[in-house]
Amino acid sequence: MWGIELNRCNGVSLKRQIYEALKVQMLDGRLREDDVLPSTRELSRSLNVSRGTVNEAYDMLIAEGFVVSHQGASTRVAEGLYIKTTPSSGALADVAPLPKRLTIDFQTGKPDLRLFPQFSWRQLLGRALADTSIELYNYSGPQGLVSLREELSAWLMRGRGLAVDPDDIFITAGATHALHILSMILCGDGRQMLVEDPCHDGMRRTFLNNGCAVTPIPVDSHGMQTRYLPQEGGIGALYVTPSHQFPFGGVLPATRRAALIRYAQEHDAYIIEDDYDSEFRYSGDPISPLHALDPQRVIYVGTFSKVLFPALRIGYAIIPERLRKQWILKRTYIDVQSPLLEQVVLAEFIRTRKLEGHILRMRKQYGQRRDTLLNSLREYFGDAWVAYGDAAGLHMTIDFPEMKFDEAFAENCLQRGMRITPLERHCIKKGQHISKLLIGYGHLEPSEITQGIQYLSQVMRELK
Amino acid sequence: MWGIELNRCNGVSLKRQIYEALKVQMLDGRLREDDVLPSTRELSRSLNVSRGTVNEAYDMLIAEGFVVSHQGASTRVAEGLYIKTTPSSGALADVAPLPKRLTIDFQTGKPDLRLFPQFSWRQLLGRALADTSIELYNYSGPQGLVSLREELSAWLMRGRGLAVDPDDIFITAGATHALHILSMILCGDGRQMLVEDPCHDGMRRTFLNNGCAVTPIPVDSHGMQTRYLPQEGGIGALYVTPSHQFPFGGVLPATRRAALIRYAQEHDAYIIEDDYDSEFRYSGDPISPLHALDPQRVIYVGTFSKVLFPALRIGYAIIPERLRKQWILKRTYIDVQSPLLEQVVLAEFIRTRKLEGHILRMRKQYGQRRDTLLNSLREYFGDAWVAYGDAAGLHMTIDFPEMKFDEAFAENCLQRGMRITPLERHCIKKGQHISKLLIGYGHLEPSEITQGIQYLSQVMRELK
Numbered sequence: 001m002w003g004i005e006l007n008r009c010n011g012v013s014l015k016r017q018i019y020e021a022l023k024v025q026m027l028d029g030r031l032r033e034d035d036v037l038p039s040t041r042e043l044s045r046s047l048n049v050s051r052g053t054v055n056e057a058y059d060m061l062i063a064e065g066f067v068v069s070h071q072g073a074s075t076r077v078a079e080g081l082y083i084k085t086t087p088s089s090g091a092l093a094d095v096a097p098l099p100k101r102l103t104i105d106f107q108t109g110k111p112d113l114r115l116f117p118q119f120s121w122r123q124l125l126g127r128a129l130a131d132t133s134i135e136l137y138n139y140s141g142p143q144g145l146v147s148l149r150e151e152l153s154a155w156l157m158r159g160r161g162l163a164v165d166p167d168d169i170f171i172t173a174g175a176t177h178a179l180h181i182l183s184m185i186l187c188g189d190g191r192q193m194l195v196e197d198p199c200h201d202g203m204r205r206t207f208l209n210n211g212c213a214v215t216p217i218p219v220d221s222h223g224m225q226t227r228y229l230p231q232e233g234g235i236g237a238l239y240v241t242p243s244h245q246f247p248f249g250g251v252l253p254a255t256r257r258a259a260l261i262r263y264a265q266e267h268d269a270y271i272i273e274d275d276y277d278s279e280f281r282y283s284g285d286p287i288s289p290l291h292a293l294d295p296q297r298v299i300y301v302g303t304f305s306k307v308l309f310p311a312l313r314i315g316y317a318i319i320p321e322r323l324r325k326q327w328i329l330k331r332t333y334i335d336v337q338s339p340l341l342e343q344v345v346l347a348e349f350i351r352t353r354k355l356e357g358h359i360l361r362m363r364k365q366y367g368q369r370r371d372t373l374l375n376s377l378r379e380y381f382g383d384a385w386v387a388y389g390d391a392a393g394l395h396m397t398i399d400f401p402e403m404k405f406d407e408a409f410a411e412n413c414l415q416r417g418m419r420i421t422p423l424e425r426h427c428i429k430k431g432q433h434i435s436k437l438l439i440g441y442g443h444l445e446p447s448e449i450t451q452g453i454q455y456l457s458q459v460m461r462e463l464k
Numbered sequence: 465m466w467g468i469e470l471n472r473c474n475g476v477s478l479k480r481q482i483y484e485a486l487k488v489q490m491l492d493g494r495l496r497e498d499d500v501l502p503s504t505r506e507l508s509r510s511l512n513v514s515r516g517t518v519n520e521a522y523d524m525l526i527a528e529g530f531v532v533s534h535q536g537a538s539t540r541v542a543e544g545l546y547i548k549t550t551p552s553s554g555a556l557a558d559v560a561p562l563p564k565r566l567t568i569d570f571q572t573g574k575p576d577l578r579l580f581p582q583f584s585w586r587q588l589l590g591r592a593l594a595d596t597s598i599e600l601y602n603y604s605g606p607q608g609l610v611s612l613r614e615e616l617s618a619w620l621m622r623g624r625g626l627a628v629d630p631d632d633i634f635i636t637a638g639a640t641h642a643l644h645i646l647s648m649i650l651c652g653d654g655r656q657m658l659v660e661d662p663c664h665d666g667m668r669r670t671f672l673n674n675g676c677a678v679t680p681i682p683v684d685s686h687g688m689q690t691r692y693l694p695q696e697g698g699i700g701a702l703y704v705t706p707s708h709q710f711p712f713g714g715v716l717p718a719t720r721r722a723a724l725i726r727y728a729q730e731h732d733a734y735i736i737e738d739d740y741d742s743e744f745r746y747s748g749d750p751i752s753p754l755h756a757l758d759p760q761r762v763i764y765v766g767t768f769s770k771v772l773f774p775a776l777r778i779g780y781a782i783i784p785e786r787l788r789k790q791w792i793l794k795r796t797y798i799d800v801q802s803p804l805l806e807q808v809v810l811a812e813f814i815r816t817r818k819l820e821g822h823i824l825r826m827r828k829q830y831g832q833r834r835d836t837l838l839n840s841l842r843e844y845f846g847d848a849w850v851a852y853g854d855a856a857g858l859h860m861t862i863d864f865p866e867m868k869f870d871e872a873f874a875e876n877c878l879q880r881g882m883r884i885t886p887l888e889r890h891c892i893k894k895g896q897h898i899s900k901l902l903i904g905y906g907h908l909e910p911s912e913i914t915q916g917i918q919y920l921s922q923v924m925r926e927l928k
Contacts, residue, residue: 015749016625027722027757060749065686065717080719083726086760089786113598122593129586134577137773161480173637177799188675202797209797211652222529253529255544258491262547285479285524293491296550309601311804322553333666333673335641339803340775 002038003030006047014049018057026066026081037067037075103417104452108247108395108440109276111306115365120354121345128344136340142331144171144316145343151350152316159279159356160286162300164318170327171338174315175274175303179206181334182237182299182317185326186270187212191236194269196224198426198433200246203239203274212236216428219245221388223252226259235269237299243278243287247397247426247438249389251287261294270320271298279307279359280442281392282367296320304346306394306442307359312342366394372446373439376453394442397423403460404434412463418455466502467494470511478513482521490530490545501531501539567881568916572711572859572904573740575770579829584818585809592808600804606795608635608780609807615814616780623743623820624750626764628782634791635802638779639738639767643670645798646701646763646781649790650734651676655700658733660688662890662897664710667703667738676700680892683709685852687716690723699733707742707751711861711890711902713853715751725758734784735762743771743823744906745856746831760784768810770858770906771823776806830858836910837903840917858906861887867924868898876927882919 004021006014025031037043040058044051058075061067069075128136143149149166156162172178183206187193193207197216207214217228217238223245224238238260242252252260264271273290281287291300295318303315319327331337349355370390377385377398388397405422413420423436441449468485470478489495501507504522508515522539525531533539592600607613613630620626636642647670651657657671661680671678681692681702687709688702702724706716716724728735737754745751755764759782767779783791795801813819834854841849841862852861869886877884887900905913 012625019752020625023752026718056749060752061718063748064715064751065719065721078717078719081722083722083757084729085758086729086784088760088784113601116598116601118596118601125593126590129589132582134580137577137580137582137775139774161476161484173799173803176797180798184673206797209648209794251528253542254490254525255529255542257529258545258547265548265550284527285520287528288483288487288524293547294549296552310603311601311801313799313801313803320550320552330673333640333670334644335637335777335799337775337777339637339777339806341806342803 002043002046004047006049015053015056015060018043018047018049018054019060022057022061023066026077027083029082031077033077033079033081035077037077039074101417102419104419104448104455105443106418106420106439106441106452106456107443108421108438109306110440110443111309111362111394112365112443112445113309115362116309117354117358121349124345124348124352124354125341128341128348131344136344138340140337140340140343142170142328142337144169144338145340145347148343148347148350149316151347155350155355159359160289162289162292162318164291164295164300168295168318170317170319170324170331171343172315172317173313173335173338174305175276175301176202176206177313178301178303178315178317179203179239179272179274180210181327181330182270182272182301183207183210183212184330185323186272187236189236191234192230193236194229194238195428196240196245197428198247198423199239199428200241201426204428207239214428218429219248219250221248221250223248223250223256224260226256226263229259229263233267235267237270237272238264239272239274240290241274241276242290243275244281244389244392246274246276247389247395247423249391249393249397251391252290257290257293260290261297264297265294270323272301273298274301276303277306277393280363280366280394282363282370283391291318296322299323307355307362308346308349312346314338314342314346366442369441369444369446369449370396372449373441373453376450379450380453380457388436395438395440397436397438399436400460401435403437403464405437406434409463413459416459418452418459420456466507466510468507468511470513479517479520479524482507482511482513482518483524486521486525487530490541491547493546495541497541497543497545499541501541503538565881566883568883568912568919569908570882570884570903570905570916570920571907572885572902573770574904574907575773575826575858576829576907576909577773579826580773581818581822585813588809588812588816588818589805592805592812595808600808602804604801604804604807606634606792606801608633608802609804609811612807612811612814613780615811619814619819623823624753626753626756626782628755628759628764632759632782634781634783634788634795635807636779636781637777637799637802638769639740639765640666640670641777642765642767642779642781643667643703643736643738644674645791645794646734646736646765647671647674647676648794649787650736651700653700655698656694657700658693658702659892660704660709661892662711662887663703663892664705665890668892671703678892682893683712683714685712685714687712687714687720688724690720690727693723693727697731699731701734701736702728703736703738704754705738705740706754707739708745708853708856710738710740711853711859711887713855713857713861715855716754721754721757724754725761728761729758734787737762737764739764739766741770741857744827744830744858746827746834747855755782760786763787771819771826772810772813776810778802778806778810830906833905833908833910833913834860836913837905837917840914843914844917844921852900859902859904861900861902863900864924865899867928869901870898873927877923880923882916882923884920 003025040054044054067075149169153166192215193212194215196219217224291298300318386399390396421438423433467489504518508518531539613633617630656679657676658679660683682689755762764782850863854860885902887897
């Protein structure tokens with residue numbers, strides 16, 4: 001009756017069902033402009049519902065302008081309601097699916113979450129929540145929590161000799177987020193972003209995402225080769241990983257550091273220093289950040305995704321004074337600020353020196369795993385390989401001079417239950433590093449590493 | 465001696481002090497290329513430190529390439545180290561400072577956090593943390609937690625009759641974040657973003673932040689006047705608030721809704737529906753979202769900043785299939801994903817129906833505050849005013865036909881300890897709404913509202 005079929009079992013109220021059924025007919029053209037709707041008395045009788053229910057449905061249609069009703073007159077369909085709906089495209093996101101089960105996962109950049117001190121973290125969370133002040137729930141500003149910035153400032157001095165004021169530090173939702181904001185500020189107007197080649201593919205995509213012109217500068221085993229820096233203008237920024245070049249592992253020598261600074265000064269460009277894993281250096285002292293050489297020219301970017309855990313989404317950037325106003329404006333209109341609770345807990349984690357204790361423990365574990373990986377490589381590959389970047393971090397690059405590793409190789413490995421990264425994936429100029437693989441080992445136990453390398457040697461023989 | 469002054473009380477290790485002192489001299493030119501450093505024996509004697517300490521400092525300088533040392537030969541300064549540091553600009557961020565104390569704050573968009581059910585929220589947090597699986601700490605993907613999207617899907621059906629699949633929902637870090645991503649996707653290439661005029665100034669700045677061409681379409685008391693939609697091409701998207709136009713409060717009539725849909729279809733543009741506060745409608749049923757009329761053409765954006773609390777940083781967008789791949793790519797290279805813990809807790813808050821209970825309680829409270837505000841206005845201003853948008857939300861617009869409210873008025877109020885918003889601040893075409901004020905009342909207790917309006921009447925007499 002009137003195109004309305006009521007379902008009294010589906011939990012949707014009868015007034016909403018009447019409203020929806022009439023609305024659909026007005027939109028698809030079955031009911032047309034100026035058509036008269038049945039009186040509420042008539043409709044309530046034919047549908048066997050109370051007149052009040054019909055009245056409420058009509059009130060919804062009136063409130064939203066689907067029908068027009070004048071005191072005492074009939075209820076009529078409003079003008080211009082006919083629309084067609086857009087068909088769905090069927091073009092669903094085809095984000096690369098993973099095979100059902102990975103036997104061995106040599107992906108890079110993954111910390112071992114099994115060793116994360118959940119108990120301490122939960123304890124601090126509980127303590128943070130005991131503070132019932134509403135400030136924990138309110139806006140707290142785009143720069144991030146003051147107490148966290150104070151603790152970070154003290155920690156950066158203790159651990160890296162970096163002298164920064166809490167006002168210099170800007171909390172982010174991780175390193176990618178910092179690079180997103182920085183590329184908007186520094187290269188959003190089409191200026192060039194100079195990057196190392198190879199360079200982390202995800203970071204390069206972050207720059208491209210913002211329309212930056214990305215220019216590769218070749219890397220050797222020490223890092224960016226500053227003699228290849230272009231002499232033209234229009235340079236917005238240089239993105240470098242001087243403490244542990246990704247993925248080659250070089251420590252940028254002082255002479256090149258000074259050259260980078262002079263270059264940035266001459267071109268009025270900024271240097272973005274991504275210090276993504278220098279906490280885990282296995283011999284000698286931590287490398288001094290480039291930032292210390294010229295704090296008004298170098299932007300230092302750090303993250304807790306590897307030191308603590310990825311789901312935390314907290315990183316930070318040390319921003320020169322000249323860029324702070326732009327940073328605050330960009331951040332405000334990108335995502336306002338970071339959530340507060342995690343900032344409170346992280347500040348306490350640093351203040352109580354739990355962060356340093358955790359890093360020390362993890363450095364020892366990761367160091368043992370690095371040794372296991374090197375030993376396993378010797379065991380299964382003899383001396384037919386060379387390691388790069390094994391002095392720090394959670395991954396290393398292995399050169400097998402006889403081999404060719406491309407995306408087809410990676411895909412073949414995936415089909416066999418093993419995830420591994422050809423170095424070529426991170427190269428802008430292709431074909432230079434075809435014999436190299438990236439092996440992430442930090443998240444694997446020694447026995448998993450040994451089995452993984454054994455399996456890798458087997459797969460490499462099969463696929464050769 | 466050798467430009468090194470050691471401080472044995474400042475907590476910085478002696479090796480680091482030696483390293484830093486020598487480094488500084490190489491960078492500022494006091495030590496030059498090829499200069500010979502003192503032998504470790506000589507330096508340790510003159511500084512009265514152990515030779516091992518000097519050795520460690522030299523090792524740091526060698527590791528970072530500041531000096532070059534060959535077996536048996538002297539240690540010499542590397543080439544090309546001289547740099548000048550960039551002077552600090554002194555141009556610190558001048559983010560509008562607030563006066564020390566606000567007596568009355570009529571800012572819009574603020575929920576009353578004093579009434580937030582902290583206890584329930586903390587309980588759910590505690591329960592979430594009892595799950596010791598490492599998945600709570602790991603990457604979980606750019607779309608957001610599945611269980612949260614499932615609960616959101618069910619809640620949107622229960623509360624708004626919106627039929628969306630969990631796969632249609634994309635978790636964001638709030639509404640601003642959703643609009644940031646959408647404007648990159650839809651208008652990043654210079655296409656126009658059509659907005660209501662007036663339109664929330666922060667949202668307009670989010671579009672401008674991404675280089676969108678923002679075109680204003682005039683609003684009347686019902687919302688966007690669709691007859692002014694431009695007929696040219698190059699339209700990327702339309703940004704509208706059809707359930708409670710910001711800041712005028714109109715409910716967009718069905719005829720204009722249908723016209724918007726047809727327009728978007730003809731111009732192959734998308735409609736962004738920002739449903740920022742429709743949870744708090746004080747009479748009648750909730751307004752049906754525009755989204756239901758054409759789910760493949762309308763992007764629905766919601767946030768929990770007002771319903772729950774701002775520091776949560778969780779919102780969501782319902783994305784048509786055609787845009788999902790782009791969304792996932794953009795999100796991945798903007799900030800990877802949202803933190804996980806809050807998503808787990810929010811999912812539970814919805815599943816246990818605590819969200820609906822909270823909204824019901826708050827709607828009652830906010831409704832009483834709205835009545836108090838209207839009564840206070842009658843008490844202190846007689847009938848010399850007209851209210852707009854008082855049927856829903858946490859703010860309303862008041863027209864005082866005799867008055868002129870500009871930024872100078874707002875600044876004068878701030879000096880008197882009262883924060884209030886001239887409607888003109890949200891207008892793109894200026895001068896049309898000079899007699900209107902925006903009053904946010906949701907976060908104020910009834911007594912604060914009454915005192916605030918009394919104070920407003922006093923200030924208005926003084927400043928007239």
